[in-house]
Amino acid sequence: MAKTYDYLFKLLLIGDSGVGKTSILFRFSEDAFNISFISTIGIDFKIRTIDLDGKKVKLQIWDTAGQERFRTITTAYYRGSMGIMLVYDVTNEKSFENIKNWIRNIEENASADVEKMILGNKCDLDSKRQVSKERGEQLAVEYQIKFVETSAKDSLNVEYAFYTLARDIKAKMEKKQEASNPPGARGGTHQLKSNDQQRKPPSWLSRCSIL
Amino acid sequence: MSCSSTEDLPDQYKELFTQDGVLLKACIGRPISDLNSIGMLCVVQNSDGTKCIEWRPNDLITIDSDTQDQEWAVVNTIGRRQRTLSGNMTSDYAAARARIVRIPLAELKTFKVTRNNQQMQFSTKSGVWQNTFYFQHGNAEIFVAYLKNHVKTAKTRHDRNTYVVVESNIDSQALNKSFTELDIFTENTTDVVWSLVSNFKQRPYETTMEAFSKLTDIVWSVLVYYGNEGLNGKRDVSEEVADLLTKSMSALEDTTSITKSDEYEVITVKPTLPPRPCIPRGTPLSTEKWEGLQDTEGRILEVEGVKQLIFRGGVAHSIRPAVWKYLLDYYPWRSTHSEIRKIQKRKTEEYFSMKLQWRSITERQESRFSEYRERKSLVEKDVNRTDRSHPFFAGDNNPNVLLLQDILMTYVMYNFDLGYVQGMSDVLAPLLLLLGNEVDSFWCFAGFMEKIASNFDMDQAGMKQQLLNLQQLLTFAVPDLAKHLASKDSGNMYFCFRWLLVWFKREFSFSDIMRLWEVLWTGLPCANFHLLICVAILDAEKDVLISKDYGFNEILKHVNDLSMCLDIDKILSTAEGIYHQLMSAPHLTDQIRIILGIPTAANNPNDRNEESESEDLGDEEPGRENARNQANGYTRI
Ligand SMILES: Nc1nc2c(ncn2[C@@H]2O[C@H](COP(=O)(O)OP(=O)(O)O)[C@@H](O)[C@H]2O)c(=O)[nH]1
Ligand SMILES: [Mg+2]
Numbered sequence: 045m046a047k048t049y050d051y052l053f054k055l056l057l058i059g060d061s062g063v064g065k066t067s068i069l070f071r072f073s074e075d076a077f078n079i080s081f082i083s084t085i086g087i088d089f090k091i092r093t094i095d096l097d098g099k100k101v102k103l104q105i106w107d108t109a110g111q112e113r114f115r116t117i118t119t120a121y122y123r124g125s126m127g128i129m130l131v132y133d134v135t136n137e138k139s140f141e142n143i144k145n146w147i148r149n150i151e152e153n154a155s156a157d158v159e160k161m162i163l164g165n166k167c168d169l170d171s172k173r174q175v176s177k178e179r180g181e182q183l184a185v186e187y188q189i190k191f192v193e194t195s196a197k198d199s200l201n202v203e204y205a206f207y208t209l210a211r212d213i214k215a216k217m218e219k220k221q222e223a224s225n226p227p228g229a230r231g232g233t234h235q236l237k238s239n240d241q242q243r244k245p246p247s248w249l250s251r252c253s254i255l
Numbered sequence: 256m257s258c259s260s261t262e263d264l265p266d267q268y269k270e271l272f273t274q275d276g277v278l279l280k281a282c283i284g285r286p287i288s289d290l291n292s293i294g295m296l297c298v299v300q301n302s303d304g305t306k307c308i309e310w311r312p313n314d315l316i317t318i319d320s321d322t323q324d325q326e327w328a329v330v331n332t333i334g335r336r337q338r339t340l341s342g343n344m345t346s347d348y349a350a351a352r353a354r355i356v357r358i359p360l361a362e363l364k365t366f367k368v369t370r371n372n373q374q375m376q377f378s379t380k381s382g383v384w385q386n387t388f389y390f391q392h393g394n395a396e397i398f399v400a401y402l403k404n405h406v407k408t409a410k411t412r413h414d415r416n417t418y419v420v421v422e423s424n425i426d427s428q429a430l431n432k433s434f435t436e437l438d439i440f441t442e443n444t445t446d447v448v449w450s451l452v453s454n455f456k457q458r459p460y461e462t463t464m465e466a467f468s469k470l471t472d473i474v475w476s477v478l479v480y481y482g483n484e485g486l487n488g489k490r491d492v493s494e495e496v497a498d499l500l501t502k503s504m505s506a507l508e509d510t511t512s513i514t515k516s517d518e519y520e521v522i523t524v525k526p527t528l529p530p531r532p533c534i535p536r537g538t539p540l541s542t543e544k545w546e547g548l549q550d551t552e553g554r555i556l557e558v559e560g561v562k563q564l565i566f567r568g569g570v571a572h573s574i575r576p577a578v579w580k581y582l583l584d585y586y587p588w589r590s591t592h593s594e595i596r597k598i599q600k601r602k603t604e605e606y607f608s609m610k611l612q613w614r615s616i617t618e619r620q621e622s623r624f625s626e627y628r629e630r631k632s633l634v635e636k637d638v639n640r641t642d643r644s645h646p647f648f649a650g651d652n653n654p655n656v657l658l659l660q661d662i663l664m665t666y667v668m669y670n671f672d673l674g675y676v677q678g679m680s681d682v683l684a685p686l687l688l689l690l691g692n693e694v695d696s697f698w699c700f701a702g703f704m705e706k707i708a709s710n711f712d713m714d715q716a717g718m719k720q721q722l723l724n725l726q727q728l729l730t731f732a733v734p735d736l737a738k739h740l741a742s743k744d745s746g747n748m749y750f751c752f753r754w755l756l757v758w759f760k761r762e763f764s765f766s767d768i769m770r771l772w773e774v775l776w777t778g779l780p781c782a783n784f785h786l787l788i789c790v791a792i793l794d795a796e797k798d799v800l801i802s803k804d805y806g807f808n809e810i811l812k813h814v815n816d817l818s819m820c821l822d823i824d825k826i827l828s829t830a831e832g833i834y835h836q837l838m839s840a841p842h843l844t845d846q847i848r849i850i851l852g853i854p855t856a857a858n859n860p861n862d863r864n865e866e867s868e869s870e871d872l873g874d875e876e877p878g879r880e881n882a883r884n885q886a887n888g889y890t891r892i
Contacts, residue, residue, distance in 0.1 A: 061677060062636035083640045085678055085761060086753035088815050089808070104808070111633070111677045116715050117752055138629070 049093055049102035053213050054124055055206075056154075058146050059131035060139040061110030064165040067196035068131065069107050072206055077197050084109045087121050094210060101210055119153040127159040127209045132180075134164045134193065135172040140179070147187060159212045160189045163205055167193040269300040272401045274390065279310055280374070281387035282356055289354050296388055298360075298401060306405055308363070308377065310356040310388065356386060360405055360423045367417045368395050371709040371717050375399070396849050413587045415778055526842040528732065531832040536824050537568030545574050553592035555581065561588075566779040569770045576690050582776040583702030585695070599694075606694045610665045627667075630674045634663045641680040645765065647688050659687060662697045669701065676711040679704070681760045685768055706776070710756050721755050722748040724850045725786045731840075731847050732790050732833055736797045743806050750811040751789055758785060767823040774827060780834055782852025791829035792821060
């Protein structure tokens with residue numbers, strides 16, 4: 045069976061309950077929004093393949109239940125993830141404050157070089173806003189993580205966020221490959237490597253299945 | 256066991272049974288400083304022959320044990336205990352001795368096992384639980400089983416977890432007999448019947464099944480239709496059944512010993528389960544039958560019989576609102592019409608006073624009450640995304656969504672420590688849909704929560720325990736699938752998390768979930784039957800999962816996608832079939848028995864006769880008990 049993608053990235057959505065993780069994922073994978081969406085119990089993932097600089101990148105995006113007490117179970121699924129979206133709700137101060145806790149949670153449970161991005165969701169609800177864009181940006185600078193405000197409802201910046209995260213992961217991965225290539229064997233060997241990736245999913249995939 | 260070396264204890268003082276790692280949680284009349292310490296719970300025999308339940312703090316046990324060599328301690332626990340007890344009478348030691356808790360068996364009135372079988376409470380006078388113990392390692396089942404050797408108990412009608420001591424200090428032999436009669440027969444009719452089937456092992460499968468269906472019919476009619484006279488009828492039948500049971504058991508033992516005598520067979524032949532019987536589902540409990548089961552004043556007398564009927568076929572939709580209130584412990588089964596009216600009145604007042612508590616919290620109060628605010632915000636978020644596609648909850652400003660919120664908020668006040676946990680709104684929705692009424696829904700919800708409270712533990716210990724138990728059941732019942740899952744790093748069964756957390760609510764339509772829940776609420780045919788539901792669903796998916804060599808991700812996806820594609824009657828029937836397979840498996844392990852809440856080998860009269868040379872089981876050496884428990888992994892040193 046022919047592989048339909050060049051890369052497969054495992055991504056993770058985390059953040060407090062109700063910030064819109066499932067809605068963001070639904071927007072990205074189905075391009076739809078449902079105001080009465082069902083709350084997430086346990087764990088699930090969705091797939092979408094995107095085109096990134098000429099490469100087919102299959103994104104496997106994991107969605108988790110947000111409530112604190114389920115973390116012991118959900119963190120079991122962190123391992124092997126290459127990118128994490130930290131989501132808060134701009135109309136909920138508490139969810140913003142908790143981003144710091146979620147970052148700590150990642151540090152304890154995910155691999156150290158995982159790519160991260162902070163999303164301030166529900167930016168369509170301007171009248172209810174509790175967290176300014178500036179505070180979001182400031183937090184991102186503090187942690188040196190990329191940041192964007194999104195709206196799953198109005199489909200604002202959701203595509204942008206996933207493309208950006210995926211591109212960063214791809215860049216990091218290719219840089220690593222290059223570094224591991226013996227000098228002088230550039231070009232041909234690199235090409236070969238890249239083909240290799242096509243047939244066999246990258247090594248992190250096997251890592252991901254050893255959860 | 257000889258205790259002559261112990262100086263400060265009576266000559267004939269004996270530890271009959273010990274369970275380590277037991278926390279003293281509450282004890283009337285003791286200072287708080289005595290509580291929450293770990294110790295050992297024992298059954299001891301005094302010099303005058305009377306027996307006591309005794310709890311001793313660990314500092315007493317380890318007071319002068321300078322020999323902390325782990326290996327030695329494991330091998331020779333009893334020796335270590337004796338030695339330490341005979342140690343110097345330091346003041347610490349005396350203080351520790353003062354903390355010993357003693358409950359003379361002769362005075363024991365009731366005891367209760369709760370919290371996922373990990374908590375035991377004792378009472379020597381009605382109305383108060385004097386002592387509460389928490390079993391940190393494993394659970395209280397072995398202790399209860401042992402206790403039943405020394406006191407004759409009956410389960411209370413309204414609460415399966417509460418045991419009333421009918422007679423204390425009884426002769427164990429006599430008890431074992433009545434145990435077979437009472438416990439096994441009344442609680443697990445189908446067990447007994449199925450055990451009989453193993454007698455017909457040599458016959459073709461069809462014949463067995465035919466015989467089985469006939470037998471079950473007979474037994475059920477005795478149970479369900481004889482009403483009051485059935486009590487006598489029951490005894491007679493039960494004796495017959497017990498006889499047959501013994502025969503079938505010895506037949507099974509023969510088979511095992513043959514295998515045992517041939518070493519090669521043991522190695523090459525894997526023990527397999529007997530064929531799975533196909534047990535058809537029954538018809539739902541009808542209005543006529545339900546009305547017929549009540550006496551003129553509305554009492555339901557044959558509770559076990561009613562539960563059997565509900566287990567077999569569920570409840571007709573029109574009488575669900577009535578029957579569920581009993582199944583969910585809102586109404587006691589034996590209450591009269593007038594008692595029920597009183598209960599309704601009292602519970603209505605209680606509900607509204609709790610509701611008023613949170614309704615009267617002002618905005619300013621709320622702004623300084625973060626724990627309340629957090630709970631409230633979680634509830635609001637979840638009711639807005641609970642079953643909104645169902646007409647009952649659909650649309651903007653739907654009053655039923657507000658009801659959902661009010662009930663959950665009141666539950667937060669009812670159980671503030673637990674608070675609101677995701678999944679609760681899912682559990683409540685079908686109850687509210689069916690009952691319509693706010694107060695009834697609340698109390699039925701509270702009753703349901705009692706049954707699944709451990710699912711929502713802060714540390715998720717209850718969920719983890721269930722996932723582990725599920726894995727053990729699957730390994731025994733469907734070993735090839737268990738092996739496949741383990742090889743795909745899915746042995747922790749996390750992919751079943753959603754099933755267990757809300758009792759399959761997300762997997763079935765409203766009408767199917769109502770059927771499944773009412774069957775599960777009966778508590779029949781064994782403890783943790785919901786785990787056998789999991790096994791049944793997984794068993795049906797086994798071929799796909801294995802033949803397509805599904806890995807970690809695909810397993811989760813496949814299981815998640817089963818939602819709304821499952822046939823409830825087929826699953827219930829399969830689960831019951833698996834239950835009977837397990838019950839008649841000659842190689843059934845104590846681990847499985849404990850999960851299913853059936854007597855372990857250590858407590859099985861048949862095995863006991865074989866093992867114990869002495870007639871009086873009260874004299875059985877604790878060392879042997881201990882060794883057995885260690886083998887089961889239940890007593891930790
Ligand atoms: N206005 C608005 N509402 C949103 C947005 N994203 C999610 N929601 C709503 O917020 C609630 C929680 O969303 P959900 O995706 O279930 O959150 P999760 O718990 O993080 O998965 C739902 O009622 C959504 O309809 C958004 O971008 N704008
Ligand atoms: Mg969600």
